[in-house]
Amino acid sequence: MLDLRRVLASKPKPPVDANLTPLLTPWGEKIMAGEKDAATASHPRPQFARDSWMSLNGMWECAFVPAPDAAESWRSAEPPAEGWQPIRVPFSPEAPLSGVGRQLKPDELLWYRREFITPPLARDERLILHLDAVDWACSVRVNGRVLGEHVGGYLPFSIDITDVLGRHPGDRAEIVICVHDPSDAGTQPRGKQRLARGGIWYTAQSGIWRDAWLEVVPKVRVEELTLVPHQMEGRLTLRAKVTGPGEFVACVLDDDSEVARASVVVSRGEKDVQLLLDVGDPHPWSPEDPHLYGVVVAFEKDVVRSYCALRSVRVRADARGVPRVYLNGKKIFLRGVLDQGYWPDGLMTPPSDEALAHDIRAMRDLGFNLLRVHIKVEQPRFYALCDRLGMLVWQDMPSGGGTYEQWSTSYLPTLLRSSWTRVPDRSPHVWRLLAAGDAAYRDEWRATCEGTVRLLAGHPCVIGWTLFNEGWGQFDARAATAMVRSLDPTRPVSATSGWYDQGCGNFFSVHNYFRPLDVWRRRGRADRAFVISEFGGVSWAVPGHVSLGTSYGYEEAAGGAEFAAEVRELLARADSLEAEGLAGYVYTQLSDVEEETNGLLTYDRRVNKLA
Numbered sequence: 281m282l283d284l285r286r287v288l289a290s291k292p293k294p295p296v297d298a299n300l301t302p303l304l305t306p307w308g309e310k311i312m313a314g315e316k317d318a319a320t321a322s323h324p325r326p327q328f329a330r331d332s333w334m335s336l337n338g339m340w341e342c343a344f345v346p347a348p349d350a351a352e353s354w355r356s357a358e359p360p361a362e363g364w365q366p367i368r369v370p371f372s373p374e375a376p377l378s379g380v381g382r383q384l385k386p387d388e389l390l391w392y393r394r395e396f397i398t399p400p401l402a403r404d405e406r407l408i409l410h411l412d413a414v415d416w417a418c419s420v421r422v423n424g425r426v427l428g429e430h431v432g433g434y435l436p437f438s439i440d441i442t443d444v445l446g447r448h449p450g451d452r453a454e455i456v457i458c459v460h461d462p463s464d465a466g467t468q469p470r471g472k473q474r475l476a477r478g479g480i481w482y483t484a485q486s487g488i489w490r491d492a493w494l495e496v497v498p499k500v501r502v503e504e505l506t507l508v509p510h511q512m513e514g515r516l517t518l519r520a521k522v523t524g525p526g527e528f529v530a531c532v533l534d535d536d537s538e539v540a541r542a543s544v545v546v547s548r549g550e551k552d553v554q555l556l557l558d559v560g561d562p563h564p565w566s567p568e569d570p571h572l573y574g575v576v577v578a579f580e581k582d583v584v585r586s587y588c589a590l591r592s593v594r595v596r597a598d599a600r601g602v603p604r605v606y607l608n609g610k611k612i613f614l615r616g617v618l619d620q621g622y623w624p625d626g627l628m629t630p631p632s633d634e635a636l637a638h639d640i641r642a643m644r645d646l647g648f649n650l651l652r653v654h655i656k657v658e659q660p661r662f663y664a665l666c667d668r669l670g671m672l673v674w675q676d677m678p679s680g681g682g683t684y685e686q687w688s689t690s691y692l693p694t695l696l697r698s699s700w701t702r703v704p705d706r707s708p709h710v711w712r713l714l715a716a717g718d719a720a721y722r723d724e725w726r727a728t729c730e731g732t733v734r735l736l737a738g739h740p741c742v743i744g745w746t747l748f749n750e751g752w753g754q755f756d757a758r759a760a761t762a763m764v765r766s767l768d769p770t771r772p773v774s775a776t777s778g779w780y781d782q783g784c785g786n787f788f789s790v791h792n793y794f795r796p797l798d799v800w801r802r803r804g805r806a807d808r809a810f811v812i813s814e815f816g817g818v819s820w821a822v823p824g825h826v827s828l829g830t831s832y833g834y835e836e837a838a839g840g841a842e843f844a845a846e847v848r849e850l851l852a853r854a855d856s857l858e859a860e861g862l863a864g865y866v867y868t869q870l871s872d873v874e875e876e877t878n879g880l881l882t883y884d885r886r887v888n889k890l891a
Contacts, residue, residue, distance in 0.1 A: 614864025681753030
């Protein structure tokens, strides 16, 4: 039965061009007051850490330059002579914590520049510039020379800048970066960003939005490290890519005591290393006991520190033939919450590691064991916190494509549940309906998907991948599922979340905001677990903690008591469905975001609405 009252309440509204009321989180407030720098003391990549690194977060300069041909000129344009202003990196210029408060337009270029002092380098050492996320396309020059470019707003990239530096330690060097970002005027993966925000769509951001940093590395070094656990056997497969010859040694530590060691001599010309380490009596990782093993890899003069965990996850039928999720061979019921990963002062950039830890702990305290990271790739420190704090993660791939046509991606599936399993996604005609008609978008989506799987594969908290959400930019989900399974056969895949199921992947994953919560079975498909991957959305705009006078949600509560009662009733109903075959759920959502006021926390994280 369709709840028309809820449907009408959630009908998309034209965006209102109103300024957001400034909101600061407690951590952003410290930055604005000068109590805390934007730089961080923790390593940007906890699973691939060397000692010789230096943060470049902090004050840079930026400039906005009109460029009608921005889509082509970002590769070759020259830096402007004037118009520079301070910007706090890694916050995008649209974010209040950047100090800029300016939206980059599709027909503009955004420039960055910063000087740094060259660290001392031995003859066999190199200096690497790391940019962990730049939205969307950028070219990078150092000391006047273009050294590289990158396309894609969610994945890190690195450039060896050694050959353009001065010859003496203490020489000054200049980094200049040119950025082009069309946001939703383009087709690239962009998640929830829109130039005209409103409802479920949020302020578009651009430029550097994750860590910028330098690293001194040996010429002969480890380039990549992948750790694959075999929980039942108590073993760990270590794969690495290296440059140069030498002895490769890997150690596994448990509470600082060595429990496994293996080594191999790498010959000149070899690049791939694989070792099998026997940990012995395995101590599995779980939300209740998030046990981590330390890993140290030494390759000649290079030393890399990492960590891993022994855990397994799969979907299989229980004793009654009902598909369930099993963690370390034990059935687990997924109690999840949708995590948009937005902040009023930093947008997609959290104001601090403490802010991320606050969200994770708040959701654990409310009884959730899973976060669905919604069509965004977070910074590595977020996943490391989930690893240490015992929070499961269901990772979405960022969505993109052209303009989403309301009938195909919203109205039809809302009104006709039968459409959810009757729209094949393998034809160019359907690709166009679902905003996936651009071949360049499809290529970039595949590259972003592959890069995300490789980036996060070592995190035990990540227990599954979601490929497409509500048809946004969806195309050939069967092929995408096969690609991800070939990259990572150790985790379940949710091919489609919401609707337009293609009968592939490990889940029949539905969104249910408008009908009574229930378990829906697909005839003849008892091999996939049923999950409600979005539901709820009860709205309460807490006075003094909202961004706009208007609010958006699926059902508006009159106040705190009514909000808490309705949310708890929905969660209790979802919990009761475990006995009827439900494998898990994801409640919408962790926090308010701009016009959306259906969070369990306010946007500024100062009020827990269920506390």
